[in-house]
Amino acid sequence: MLDSYKHKGLRKRLIEGIRRKGITNENVLNAVMKVPRHFFMAKGFEERAYQDNAFPIAADQTISQPYTVAVQTSLLDVQKGEKVLEIGTGSGYQAAILLELGANLFTIERQRELYKSSQLLLKKLGYFPFSYFGDGYKGLPTYAPFNKILITAGAPEIPQELLKQLKIGGILVAPIGPSGSQDMLKVTKISENEFQEESFGKFVFVPMLKGKN
Numbered sequence: 227m228l229d230s231y232k233h234k235g236l237r238k239r240l241i242e243g244i245r246r247k248g249i250t251n252e253n254v255l256n257a258v259m260k261v262p263r264h265f266f267m268a269k270g271f272e273e274r275a276y277q278d279n280a281f282p283i284a285a286d287q288t289i290s291q292p293y294t295v296a297v298q299t300s301l302l303d304v305q306k307g308e309k310v311l312e313i314g315t316g317s318g319y320q321a322a323i324l325l326e327l328g329a330n331l332f333t334i335e336r337q338r339e340l341y342k343s344s345q346l347l348l349k350k351l352g353y354f355p356f357s358y359f360g361d362g363y364k365g366l367p368t369y370a371p372f373n374k375i376l377i378t379a380g381a382p383e384i385p386q387e388l389l390k391q392l393k394i395g396g397i398l399v400a401p402i403g404p405s406g407s408q409d410m411l412k413v414t415k416i417s418e419n420e421f422q423e424e425s426f427g428k429f430v431f432v433p434m435l436k437g438k439n
């Protein structure tokens with residue numbers, strides 16, 4: 227796997243584009259600069275890797291658009307050493323970004339094929355999250371509570387079990403709504419039963435499905 231000057235140049239342009247779209251968090255932009263997105267896509271799509279678009283991966287899923295990754299990551303506001311749970315490992319790209327920010331990352335994927343390929347690739351690149359094959363709706367009760375929870379698939383409503391697994395003061399970021407259009411929500415846990423909800427615009431994600439495959 228080669229990360230050439232050309233790739234780095236394309237990444238630099240991508241970052242300038244994301245910045246123009248309103249992303250100001252320098253830590254997030256630096257993480258996007260560091261992670262070679264073309265490694266997370268099929269060979270032969272290297273130019274496409276640095277266009278600001280979602281792209282198909284295996285198992286009929288997608289790697290999120292870089293701008294969307296940057297929005298979600300900015301809202302999550304990860305601090306070094308925080309325990310972070312990601313639902314929907316997919317290609318592993320978002321996981322790599324969270325690890326670059328110093329997260330202690332737990333990530334769940336329901337498609338066995340993606341669970342396996344992402345784990346292998348992340349390891350090759352020197353990233354070591356705790357990867358699980360399972361249903362993200364259940365979270366990881368054994369390892370809870372988490373400082374931050376990030377859902378990278380569109381859920382019809384906020385999964386209550388995940389709110390339970392959030393620390394007080396913790397943040398959950400998730401696209402919530404029907405298939406085809408979700409609201410990007412940031413939910414802050416104020417106390418055991420109190421939550422503050424803010425909305426950050428419309429996005430389109432592949433659906434968050436129950437069970438595993």
Ligand code: SAH
Nearest residue numbers: 289314316317320335336362378379434435
């Ligand atoms: N974060 C990924 C985005 C992948 S798309 C990346 O950077 O590439 C969303 C992923 O969520 C898909 O891989 C899909 O299989 C997965 N997913 C959907 N429902 C899920 C669930 N209930 N639990 C775990 N993963 C789920």
